[in-house]
Amino acid sequence: MIKKMAISGIFISMALVLSFFEGMLPVNFGIPGVKLGLTNIVSLTALFILGPVSAITIQLGRVILAALMFGNMAGLVYSLAGGLLSIFTMILLYNIRRPLFGIVAISVLGAVFHNIGQIAAAAIIVSDLRISYYLPILVLSGVASGIFVGLVCKYLIKGMLRAKYIHISNPITLDRL
Numbered sequence: 001m002i003k004k005m006a007i008s009g010i011f012i013s014m015a016l017v018l019s020f021f022e023g024m025l026p027v028n029f030g031i032p033g034v035k036l037g038l039t040n041i042v043s044l045t046a047l048f049i050l051g052p053v054s055a056i057t058i059q060l061g062r063v064i065l066a067a068l069m070f071g072n073m074a075g076l077v078y079s080l081a082g083g084l085l086s087i088f089t090m091i092l093l094y095n096i097r098r099p100l101f102g103i104v105a106i107s108v109l110g111a112v113f114h115n116i117g118q119i120a121a122a123a124i125i126v127s128d129l130r131i132s133y134y135l136p137i138l139v140l141s142g143v144a145s146g147i148f149v150g151l152v153c154k155y156l157i158k159g160m161l162r163a164k165y166i167h168i169s170n171p172i173t174l175d176r177l
Contacts, residue, residue: 004050007050007054008050008058011050012058012061012062012065014042015039015043015058015061018042019038019039019066019070021038022036022038022039034137034138034141035145036145037111037148039066040086040146040149041149041152043055043059043083043086043087044103044106044107044110045153045156045157046058047090047094048094048103048153048157048176049157049160049166052094055087055091056091059083059084059086059087060080060083062083063076064076066079067079078118078122079118081117081118081120081121082113082114082116082117082118083114083117084117085114085120086111089109089110089113090110093106094176101176102177103150103153103154103177104147104151106150106176107146107147107149107150108142108143108146108147111142111143111146111149112142112146114142115139115142118138119132119134119135154177
């Protein structure tokens with residue numbers, strides 16, 4: 001239990017560093033709100049290594065601490081809506097007993113639902129559903145970033161298994177890599 005808590009703390013720290021780093025990247029996709037989603041590498045890896053409860057804890061910790069540390073309290077609602085919908089979607093897909101979805105597909109759907117959560121929050125805040133016209137663009141960017149994050153996680157976890165840094169005893173988890 002204490003080891004899992006310590007690893008969760010390390011994962012939150014890694015997510016915060018990636019969040020900071022991603023904010024500093026001079027990458028401009030020309031579309032507001034489109035990012036690589038580097039912090040999702042940590043969330044998805046945590047889901048596969050530590051399990052759903054730790055993944056939710058890490059997601060919440062990262063979102064709240066990033067808002068506090070980097071001064072983006074206005075974006076907290078959007079980050080919470082997107083982050084929670086994303087992690088719950090990934091957990092739902094992860095918990096399907098037969099491995100219908102591999103890690104890349106889980107990542108893609110998590111990224112898409114992250115964008116859906118953010119658009120839903122924005123529609124509620126501005127009281128205008130017309131903002132949903134922006135959703136197709138965000139879905140496409142979510143698919144692209146989801147593929148990138150899923151592949152990074154796949155090879156990261158496989159490398160950690162080969163180096164014996166982690167042990168995954170659940171055969172369903174291993175089948176999804």
